[in-house]
Amino acid sequence: xxxxxxxxxxxxxxxxxxxLLLCGCAAQKHALRSGSPLxxxxxxxxxxxxxxxxxxxxxxxxxxxxxxxxxxxxxxxHGCAFLDYDGDGRIDVLLVGSAGAHLYxxxxxxxxxxxxxxxxxxxxxxxxxxxxxxxDYDGDGRPDLFLTGYGCTALYHNExxxxxxxxxxxxxLEALGPYDWTTSAAWADVDGDGKLDxxxxxxxxxxxxSKQLCGFKALDGSxxxxxxxxxxxxxxxGSLYHNDGNGHFHDVTREAxxxxxxGNGLGCLFCDVNGDGRPDLYIANDVKPGxxxxxxxxGRFKNVGAESGTAxxxxxxxxxxxxxxxxxxxxxxxxxxxxxxxxGQPKSLYHNExxxxxxxxxxxxxxxxxxxxxxxxxxxxxxLDNDGLLDIVFSNGHxxxxxxxxxxxxxxxxxxxxxxxxxxxxxADVSTQAGPDVLRKIVGRGLxxxDYDGDGRxxxxxVNDEGAxxxxxxxxxxxxxxxxxxxxxxxxxxxxxxxxxxxxxxxxRHIAEVRAGGSYLSADLPRLHFGLGPAAKADSVQVRWPNGxxxxxxxxxxxxxxxxxxxxxxxxxxTK
Numbered sequence: 001x002x003x004x005x006x007x008x009x010x011x012x013x014x015x016x017x018x019x020l021l022l023c024g025c026a027a028q029k030h031a032l033r034s035g036s037p038l039x040x041x042x043x044x045x046x047x048x049x050x051x052x053x054x055x056x057x058x059x060x061x062x063x064x065x066x067x068x069x070x071x072x073x074x075x076x077x078h079g080c081a082f083l084d085y086d087g088d089g090r091i092d093v094l095l096v097g098s099a100g101a102h103l104y105x106x107x108x109x110x111x112x113x114x115x116x117x118x119x120x121x122x123x124x125x126x127x128x129x130x131x132x133x134x135x136d137y138d139g140d141g142r143p144d145l146f147l148t149g150y151g152c153t154a155l156y157h158n159e160x161x162x163x164x165x166x167x168x169x170x171x172x173l174e175a176l177g178p179y180d181w182t183t184s185a186a187w188a189d190v191d192g193d194g195k196l197d198x199x200x201x202x203x204x205x206x207x208x209x210s211k212q213l214c215g216f217k218a219l220d221g222s223x224x225x226x227x228x229x230x231x232x233x234x235x236x237x238g239s240l241y242h243n244d245g246n247g248h249f250h251d252v253t254r255e256a257x258x259x260x261x262x263g264n265g266l267g268c269l270f271c272d273v274n275g276d277g278r279p280d281l282y283i284a285n286d287v288k289p290g291x292x293x294x295x296x297x298x299g300r301f302k303n304v305g306a307e308s309g310t311a312x313x314x315x316x317x318x319x320x321x322x323x324x325x326x327x328x329x330x331x332x333x334x335x336x337x338x339x340x341x342x343x344g345q346p347k348s349l350y351h352n353e354x355x356x357x358x359x360x361x362x363x364x365x366x367x368x369x370x371x372x373x374x375x376x377x378x379x380x381x382x383x384l385d386n387d388g389l390l391d392i393v394f395s396n397g398h399x400x401x402x403x404x405x406x407x408x409x410x411x412x413x414x415x416x417x418x419x420x421x422x423x424x425x426x427x428a429d430v431s432t433q434a435g436p437d438v439l440r441k442i443v444g445r446g447l448x449x450x451d452y453d454g455d456g457r458x459x460x461x462x463v464n465d466e467g468a469x470x471x472x473x474x475x476x477x478x479x480x481x482x483x484x485x486x487x488x489x490x491x492x493x494x495x496x497x498x499x500x501x502x503x504x505x506x507x508x509r510h511i512a513e514v515r516a517g518g519s520y521l522s523a524d525l526p527r528l529h530f531g532l533g534p535a536a537k538a539d540s541v542q543v544r545w546p547n548g549x550x551x552x553x554x555x556x557x558x559x560x561x562x563x564x565x566x567x568x569x570x571x572x573x574x575t576k
Contacts, residue, residue, distance in 0.1 A: 047384045047391070047418060047430055049460065049472040051437035056471065057112040060095045060102050063466045067401040067412065071212050072227045073150055075399040076183070076203070077377060077445025077465045079131035079521025082452060083143050085119070086162050087492075089574070091452040091525060093461060094145070095469055098128050100154070101147055110453045120156065121166040127152045131446070131521030135187035135196050136494035137243060143494055148182035148200060148521070151175055157247070172249035173198070173241060179207045181236055184324075186517030188270035188279035189498055189546060190256070191299030195243035196497060196516065199258075199281060201265030202236035218405045226400040230286045235263025238283065242299070257301045262288035267379075269517050271326040271335050272500060274356065277548055279498055282310065284321030284339050294356075309358040310337055314346050314368060321348075323447065323520035327381030328352075328511050329390040330425055333502075335513070340376035340394055340520065343410055347371040347379070347394060351425070366427040367392060367419050373410060374417055375399065377520045378447025382458045386480035386531030388508055389421035395444030395462045395520075413441035416462065416472075437472060448518060450525030454575055456482045456559055458529055463522075481505075481532040481558035486574070487514050487543060488565050495526040496566075498546040505558070506535030532558050541571075 062078060064070055081094040090106040103119050104112035129149035137144050142158035153175045156164035168174055175182070181203040187196045214228035240256050241249040253259050258281075267284035274280070278295035285291065289311035293301035305311035313319035320342035326335045334352035341347060346368035350358040362368035371394065378395030385391070396414035404411055418434045419427040431438050442464035452459050457474035464470060487499040499514040510530050518524035532538065538556040545551070545566045553571055556562060562571040 045385070045476060045478040046433045047420060048475045048477070049384075049418070049435050049438050050475050051440070051470045052473040053469050053471040056110060057114070058093060058095070058104055058469050058471055059114070060097065061468055062097060062464065064401075069213060069225065070227060070401040072204070072230065072233075072399075073128070073181075073206060075227045075401065076130060077397075077443075077521065078129075078463050079184075079446035079523075080448050080461050080463050080469065081132050081134050081523035082448050082450035082461060082525035083134045083523070085143055085158060085164075087142065091450055091454075093452070093471070094132055094134070094523075095463070096129050096132050096147060096446070096521070100124065100127060100129055101132060101145065101156075106452065115162070119162055120164050124152060124154075129154070130182070131184055132523055133185040133187060133198070133517055134523040135198075135497065135516040137187070137196050137198075138245075138247060139195070139489070139493075141490070141493040146173065146185055146198065148185055149175070150181050150206075151178040153182060167247055171247055172244075172251070173200075179205065181206060183265060184267050184517070184521050186268050186270050186281075186515070187497060188281075188516070190240070190279055190295060191242070192278070192546075194547075195245060197243050197299075198241045198249065199238060199268055199270070200241065201238040201268050201283060202263070203266065203286070204230050204233035204264060205236055206233050216400075216406045219408060220405075224402050224405050226402055226406075230264055235288065237261050237263045238265045238268070252299065256299055257303075258293060260303070261285070261291050264288045266322045267324040267339070267520050269324045269326060270515060271513060272498070273335060273352070275334075275500075277544070282324055282326075282337060284324045286320050286322070287318055288321075289318055290321050290339065304356060308356055309360065310350050313341065313348055314360045314362045319345050319348060322377045323379035323394075325379045325381045325519060326513070326515075327390045329381060329392075329421060331389070331508055331510055333509060333511055335511070338379050338381060338392060340379040343373060343375040343398065345372070347374070347376055349392075361425065365425055366422075366429075370429045371417060374414055375410075376417070377445045378462065378522065379519055380447055380449050380460070380524075382449045382460070383529065383531035384418070384458060384474060385420070385476045385478055386457065386482045386533070387421075387478075388480075388505075388510065388531045388533040389423055391421050392419040392427060393417065393447065393449075393460060395447040397443035397445065397465065411441065413443050413466065415439045415441050416444060416470075437470065440470075442467060442470065446520055446522040448522045448524050450527065451484065451529060454561065456484070480534065481536055483530045483532055483538050483556065483558055484561040485528040485530075485541070485571075486561065486563045487528065487545075488563060491563075491565055493565075496546055497526065500544045501528055502542040503530050503532075503538050504540045505530075505532045505538045508533070508535075527561075
């Protein structure tokens, strides 16, 4: 998260950029030689996003009373989530504060009311919560919550009456001690037993006896104390918890082959990378090589980070890995990888070449050079204009609260980055055209994606760790069509995590996967969204369920949400 020295001079950045550009161009040539179809699409109008958070009742605030003496724990940030916790069909919002989670229920007029006091247990004394994940871990059809934190975790069971019950004690997911530092978490059925297991990242070993602040030389020659680099502290390593049923989990990290992660984990997300029906796992580590674990069967994993090309940044060195996203940005039928990282590092885009190999195309794609000055935490693939191509979003904010005193080229608060997918493997920075709320400088951390108001356009929920959240309502105007799918285990059940869907429309094939997790400390809505461009229907929809059963449907009219269940005769159209 923090390099060992500041400032980074502009000369060094330019020099590094030239070297990395050459590496990126070589990687892109390799990607093009692979024969992957890089589909272009036509859109009618720019991406436009407007912050609606204050207008619709998201009144929570994060922040510090002073920008001085903010240590590594205080600068790590918080997460957020989109979810429908009460099954009323309206998307609700979860915001994680240090004292606990805050739940906002969506009303019929798309405003939100704070139901924290009635829905969640009172916050723990002296707690420091950070992130969240959402999943139905016991199969009762209702989404439950898991919160990560420093010296604390919380497992909340959804009771089905608008309330959650704290069931952490005795669950096997309790914090390991007062300095156990858990960050991002993600769910998947790793061994195919029909129950969702949980991977939890851990960061560094930071205690009251550790060095709290480090000195940096200010531009005026004085010394300023700010958060230390993570290299100052020993790493902690994450854990895989097997779901035993009956609300109990046990640690299977070692027997699963996950004990030798590099540590300093900040982001994690499951994805079936090679299409074999088993969920694989990528872990973004801070100033450590990234870990890509292939699921070899029966809940066992093998680390292929280095050999796959996903362990390092564009210049072949370690990066400050934070938020993670998987998505098929070029519609070649393979999931590609996006990783957020530190200022001075090109944000990493890895193209899936097939056969277990990835090419770093950060510079060749167009995101490398323009992302150098940003310090990115949240990362997302999302089709913001429904043209059928996944765009890229980064939420940004520095970790050194007084960094302007040390480096005049950067700032603590930073604006969000929006990259429009041009097709052909190329992206363009359209942040300045996306609206003033995108350009607003915030201390960005967690990021969640979902169409909260059901208008067929994907929205963004962003944590501003020194202020109010941003709910960037998508107000892009174009004639493109869309399709949304709720892939459920059963009627009135929760999402079938691990389901893989292929949609063909207008001669283009799109793939997506149902996941329980997302980006940095946060959780996306598991609903699958497909931009269809000019196509007014999906010619075919193929669904591979977690148990391997496959269903096919044909000629689904666009601009609607459908509910799918295994072996159903027809998709149920929920909205039009």
